[in-house]
Amino acid sequence: MWRRVISLSSSISSSKSTLSNQAAYRLKVWESLTTEPKGGIVSWDKTPFITFVLGGPGSGKGTQCEKIVETFGFTHLSAGDLLRREIASNSKDGTMILKAVIEGKIVPSEVTVKLIKKEMESSDNVKFLIDGFPRTEENRIAFEQMIGAEPNIVLYFDCPEKEMVERVLSRNQGRVDDNINTMEKRLKVFEALSLPVINYYSNKGKLHKIDAVGTVDEIFEQVRPIFDACKDNWSTTGDKMRI
């Protein structure tokens, strides 16, 4: 079980127009606020094993997470699902989140990390799949600052845009963002803001790139050996983070 120590303060917003300007600006503001850790870090009784699951919209992250949960006993935290739950519960951020989701924009880091943190703190599991997060460099830094941990490994489901569009448009789960208009925006955001995060973890040697074209079972056969090779690293003893 994770314990919360201190909580972090205000969120950040920006009025810059282009995606890359906005990302750079927000990252700069965020870094200026967080050069020294200002709290919000959680402590834990057991060593966590954190996997970030990344990929474009409709690349199959959620589908593969279900298989990883079944096979390896992870707790699946989909950032998108946590945000949709906030919308459905009419929470104070619900309207802002709904607007961002319809526009394919990224919700402020503090909001998303708080939701992820709450789930991690209340879980008895130490193995987490964090699906669809971090989506920006600012998200990534916020997670490090507020959770006080980095992922052990990062999965990247690499899927052609055409395939992602087809999958999203036939998903049929009633999601407000499963339409061509929002999908085009989400793809642009993915390329401009999320690919840099993927490159960051590639440079750190933590990235496992998976060809996301094929049947669900074929794709899982690429995923399985990654976790088989990590089994020794998710021991449940110790009180220090293993990175």
Ligand SMILES: Nc1ncnc2c1ncn2[C@@H]1O[C@H](COP(=O)(O)OP(=O)(O)OP(=O)(O)O)[C@@H](O)[C@H]1O
């Ligand atoms: N390998 C596959 N081949 C064909 N369809 C797939 C495959 N994997 C998943 N799907 C289907 O594609 C759709 C999108 O999959 P999924 O929801 O897992 O993607 P995602 O990456 O989580 O998307 P999002 O980022 O929008 O949440 C679903 O309808 C799912 O059933």
Ligand SMILES: O=c1ccn([C@@H]2O[C@H](COP(=O)(O)O)[C@@H](O)[C@H]2O)c(=O)[nH]1
């Ligand atoms: O970290 C996150 C994750 C998601 N969002 C917003 O939610 C939608 C849907 O996310 P999925 O992971 O595809 O379910 C996404 O387009 C964003 O608008 C977010 O802001 N931050």
Ligand SMILES: [Mg+2]
């Ligand atoms: Mg998903």
